[in-house]
Amino acid sequence: MKKLALYTIVITMLGLGACDVLNPNVTGDVYVDNAGATSSWMNGLRRQLALTMNQVVVSTELVSDNYFNNRTLSSKVFDIPQIDYFDLDVNNMQVQIQTLRTMAEYGLSTVLPKDSSTRDSLVAEVYFSLGFAHLLSGEIFVGLPATDKGGVLTPAEHLNTAISNLDKAISLQSNVAEKAAYTLLKARAYYSLGDAANAAKFAQEAMGNTALLRQVKYDGANGVSNDMQTYIFSSVNNEFAPLPRLDFLDPKYYHINLIATDQKPVTIVKAEEAWLILAETQISANNLDAGRTTLKNLLTNVVAQRPTVQLDDSKETRNGGNRKDYPLTSAQVKFDAEDSPKSGYVLDRKAGPVTAYTVSGTKVTPSLLDGAVTQDQLLYLLYRMRQEIFFAEGRRMMDLGIKFPVSQTEQLNNSNVKDADIKAQIPSFIPLNRGMDDFTYDVTNNLVTMKYDMNRVLVSNKTSPFIFPFIK
Template sequence: MKKVFLYTILTVLLGACNVLNPNITDDVYVGNSGATSSWVNGLRRQLALTMNQVVVSTELVSDDYYNNRTLSSKVFDIPQIDYFDLDVNNLQIQVQSLREMAEYGLNKVLPGDITTKAADSAEVYFSLAFAHILSGELFVGLPGSSGGVVLTPTEHLNLAIASLDKAISLLPANDEQTAYILLKARAYYSLGDAVNAVKYANIAKAKNTLLRQVKYDGTNGVSNDMQTYLFSSTNNEFAPLPRLDFLDPKYYHTGLASSDQKPVTIVKGEEAYLIIAESQIAANTLDAGRQTLKDLLTQVIAVRPVVQLDDSKETRNGGNRTDYPLTAVNVKFDASDSTRSNYVLNRKAGTISAYTVSGTKVTAAELDAAVTQDGLLYLLYRMRQEIFMAEGRRMTDLGIKFPVSQTEQLNNKNVKDADIKAQIPSFIPLARGMDDFTYDVANGIVTMKYDMNKVLVANKQAKEIFPFIN
């Protein structure tokens, strides 16, 4: 543990200095007044590092973004997810580092510091819970301790709920407590427990514009990697699926990139509505589900910030694909769809609208026209995709999970053969099909090869997706 602790001290106390102080050991650090404060700051930094890896990796696997260059995984777009892939191991390292830092804080640092406050303890319990949520949502399984037994997603999610309960009990009724309550709803949602998911979503829904974000500091700490790939890099590394073009970029800078690093959202009020609506639609109370989604449009999304942004430097010039449309054209979600306008923007014509928290093109009229369960599920998952764009959530909705990494397998006798196989449902198109499209330049129409939300609904009984249906 001392070796791990010294590495933690490196990242926590010395930040970006990258200098290891050999005099800082467990005995010197633990028990000192103020140790908790520095440990909590270190956990925030680790959370930022973790979300960098989560967002970049999962957005590439999903149909949200295509790697139009080569700085990140070259195969996640396929999707091909091998247990020996370095990016798989990097993701596991970050998630497990967050868990281990939280556990060490709770077991060693906080009890030995007389200045520890209830809010500090709550934040550390939250960090532990969030590591378990990510473990349960993103992986087929992960060890729950160093070298320990590989826990199932269900076990990780139940551990997350237990830690959230402790965090909630330590706080007064405030936004932070509500954020943890909504995370409980998210965990129960992933477990397929509609009763408890809706119970906690309804509590959180009272604060409908709730927002909990991970902050980045490009000058003194950790930059937002997704912002770099979407906006700040000279080359446009990641390109959105054309029908999602209007939502790109969620992260951007004005002035110097280092001094303007946008946060990544991990909890927001929109999710409460989405959980409640999905439970209603799954139960075939369609009118109620439709109204919940209409309320989401008017009561939450309509009041989220929309900024005007100069994105004229955007050229989609990464190079792996050179046929991305650069002016406003119509789109078709698949070959059978009718043409739709205002999904691909002309960024050369002037400023564009950027949705920094949530945006969607689903309308109340579309919701009114959807009179079947499948029709409403389709719109619900379109809204989930658009609302959670660039936040690392879409891969889970597609039913895809990462395997345990080879590094873990080689060092942990508890890892079984089944643990090193990714979960990629049979209905997921391969050969980069989820990101594929054709561009009819003469007629100004871009057609997606697959409408993945339609594919999801067609396979709604599959065990990997639609937790309230199965």
């Protein structure tokens, strides 16, 4: 009889309350025949989803222009960006995503079929988890195996597998909100594949619920805290610092009560994405009026309806230590040297409570959209909205066209890994030497100037095969 691996027993049997205990008497057969096996397996799978999102959000936010690692032991080179196949964080990312995939596969093949009480909704959730693992594999990596020591699948192969599993989840799921979430994830997969027709089709199918929000929850009391919340708010030191033009969106995660019991969830998919996908298909096809209208409807019908809170963030001093010149008052901001100064982007947190956007926020307005009359102008605002709306959710790196390599651990144990698989995808238009996070602060005039406006850089390179999936 096959004995389950240590971490699998820990995760599945103990759920959120994990500890490092190995019971040599617990075998696969004993476990799956046990009453309540499905329930404990689902707890473990949900826990693994939370752990996976911790790794995804922290690592990809650092690689992007959203956040700078101002202190922590997290990667000191992702900000460059430098993504080496031998980097421990690259391997950690692969391990978490692959663990989510293998746990979902084992649940479908072994645990759930032996439990007569298993409901369709639970099977649907496992298919969702499997589909989501493949979606992340396709979005984040240049390629990944889908089996132990198997061939390295391309992003497109992972994305198509994600769609297949999401279809199964949709067919089994009776909960309307869950079904809509799975449908919107399908649209996201088609988006990454560059399939405008299907991306628009499934985005529109998900538009019926303007409050759609699928999140992963954390439980600090039982050892699964939101790592991003720790780094941007709960730590005594301010570990991660946002790009000053995004300062108004920080923190998305925070605690008001006890840290362990006040862990904020992280969004996996939300209604906003449906409008963003549809608008991009329209603008990319030069249907500019339609795209503009879709984005204006997004602002009015979805973003404006999302909750905000007034938060005391007076302890925030950006005191991480690697860089000490972050503005702390209501400084004006220029997105790059050619831009005109803008107000309201950097907050004076000592002056009183600040607004925290718990789901989505943006400073793009209907009037800005009305003033955008060319495709490039609308694409620029669209990608500003994507960056601001998905802020701190682990999505920006993909919009920049950056992908992780297969890890060295995989290469050393899998003869199918080729030299091309261990090289990160960093497009040539991405500034190096931490340029994406760089700025100057004119203290005398209280003016912050970004070195690069990356959304302007993206639009200038819109024909690159790594970005703007619907521009041919």
